[in-house]
Amino acid sequence: MTTIVVAKDPRSENQQIADGIRADLARRAILAVNLISSPGSGKTTLLERALPLLAKDLRLAVIEADAATRNDADRLEKLGIAVEAICTGVTSCHIAQPSARKAFDNLPLDRLDLVVIENVGNLVCPAEEDLGEDAKIAVLSVAEGEDKPLKYPLLFQEATLAVVNKIDATIALGADVDLMERNIRAVNPRIEILRLSARTGAGVPLFVDWIKDRLRRKRGEQ
Amino acid sequence: MHEGAIVQAIVDASLAALRTNGATGKVKEVRVLVGVCQGLVPDAMEMFFEMQSADTQLAGAKLAVELQSMVARCATCRHDFDLPEPIMFCPQCGRPMEMIKGKEVLLQAIEVEE
Numbered sequence: 472m473t474t475i476v477v478a479k480d481p482r483s484e485n486q487q488i489a490d491g492i493r494a495d496l497a498r499r500a501i502l503a504v505n506l507i508s509s510p511g512s513g514k515t516t517l518l519e520r521a522l523p524l525l526a527k528d529l530r531l532a533v534i535e536a537d538a539a540t541r542n543d544a545d546r547l548e549k550l551g552i553a554v555e556a557i558c559t560g561v562t563s564c565h566i567a568q569p570s571a572r573k574a575f576d577n578l579p580l581d582r583l584d585l586v587v588i589e590n591v592g593n594l595v596c597p598a599e600e601d602l603g604e605d606a607k608i609a610v611l612s613v614a615e616g617e618d619k620p621l622k623y624p625l626l627f628q629e630a631t632l633a634v635v636n637k638i639d640a641t642i643a644l645g646a647d648v649d650l651m652e653r654n655i656r657a658v659n660p661r662i663e664i665l666r667l668s669a670r671t672g673a674g675v676p677l678f679v680d681w682i683k684d685r686l687r688r689k690r691g692e693q
Numbered sequence: 694m695h696e697g698a699i700v701q702a703i704v705d706a707s708l709a710a711l712r713t714n715g716a717t718g719k720v721k722e723v724r725v726l727v728g729v730c731q732g733l734v735p736d737a738m739e740m741f742f743e744m745q746s747a748d749t750q751l752a753g754a755k756l757a758v759e760l761q762s763m764v765a766r767c768a769t770c771r772h773d774f775d776l777p778e779p780i781m782f783c784p785q786c787g788r789p790m791e792m793i794k795g796k797e798v799l800l801q802a803i804e805v806e807e
Contacts, residue, residue: 472721475714475803481699481706481725482798564695595732596695599796624779625730628792658779660789 485600488568492575492603496586502686503586505602507626508610509619510592513636515543517610517669517678518589522552524679529686531585534574536566538591553578565597566590575603584686594619598626605689606631609655613637613646617654624658632663632681639668696733699798700741704751706800711750720754722804728761728795730779735760763795 480486496503506514518533525531532553535544544556555574557566566574566588578586588604590597598607609630611619614637620627627633633655641648652664665681667674707723723742727733735758742756763776767783767790774784781790 473716473718473805473807475710475716475805477706477710477800477802479706479800480798481702481800483706485702564698567698596698599731621779623732625732625796628730628779628781628796658781660781 485568488572489601489603492568492572495575495580496603496605499580499583500690501580501583501586502682502689503588503602503604504682504685505588505590505597505604505607506610507590507594507597507607507630508592508612509594509615512592512610512612512615513669514589514592514610515546517634517636517667517675518547518587519550520669520672520675521679521682522547522587523550524676525585525682526552528683529584530582531587532578532583534566534571534578534586534588536570536589536591538564543589559591564591564593564595565600566602567600568602571602585682594623594626598623598629606685609633610636611651611655613641613648613651614644617647617651620651620654620658627655627658627662630659630662632665634678635664635666636669638666639671639673696737697741697745699727699731699733700738700745700756702798703756703800704742704745704749707751707803708749710800710803711805716803716805717750718805718807720751720803720805722755722757723751724757724759724801724803726759726761726797726799726801728797729763730792730796731798733758733798759801761794761797764793765790766793 508514534555536557537543538559541556544554548554555577557570607630609626665677738758739756765776766773769788770786783790
């Protein structure tokens with residue numbers, strides 16, 4: 472019997488792809504954010520609200536992943552937003568680096584300021600995939616239960632920003648948003664948190680400002 | 694199908710390591726370490742491994758999955774703590790901690806028959 476000691480992350484090739492994407496974005500000073508949540512938390516609705524506001528000042532595109540349909544891509548294209556759709560297929564639960572690379576290559580990167588990746592709805596798998604983005608944004612709706620950050624800590628640990636969505640439904644659902652926020656901070660004391668309602672639009676300008684601020688910081692403008 | 698994607702990476706990396714080492718024998722075991730934060734189910738990984746390693750040099754080998762529990766280090770008082778729950782505040786001084794174990798996926802070693 473021979474033992475071959477490998478001692479490496481089997482996903483290191485994917486990490487190289489992610490590093491390549493990050494370098495391409497850095498060279499062009501493009502900000503990329505990766506939105507991750509469970510299905511139905513309101514990622515697409517948030518983008519429908521926020522992207523038209525962002526598009527007033529920024530040239531942007533969306534990489535839109537869905538397991539089986541183009542529904543979300545169609546919703547955003549109706550708003551006149553450039554969308555690169557990835558259909559991961561139902562056997563895959565997240566955007567992997569090779570398909571992210573292909574999607575970025577299909578975008579006119581020389582004419583963009585911002586790329587928003589809307590990942591497949593899933594709290595577990597997309598969290599661990601580095602796609603070369605500047606920040607992961609976790610979206611959690613008040614309908615999902617206050618303890619989700621404790622049950623699915625990886626996403627909230629990897630995320631720079633957590634968006635607590637559907638705050639307009641807080642009373643109807645009897646949700647404890649303060650407890651939800653405490654649980655998010657418990658797994659990641661450094662995370663930033665925004666409360667908003669993508670449906671009513673309340674708080675969405677804060678999200679828009681957060682993204683613009685990240686882009687300014689990336690470009691060293693403040 | 695989270696496990697399927699990780700297992701495919703493990704299969705590919707194992708075959709690459711066998712090639713690099715010029716090992717042509719039958720593979721008995723592939724050992725991996727996965728952090729509990731990855732949310733991977735060892736039974737599911739073993740099932741995927743059996744399917745995805747068929748028709749390769751790894752066919753018939755066992756995937757041995759070791760789970761790594763969460764360990765965090767306090768950024769202030771530098772103590773390490775085993776974490777039963779992912780609460781990232783130091784039990785000793787209350788300051789934020791960094792996770793140092795529990796998120797990894799590591800292909801550790803491959804056992805090959807001579």
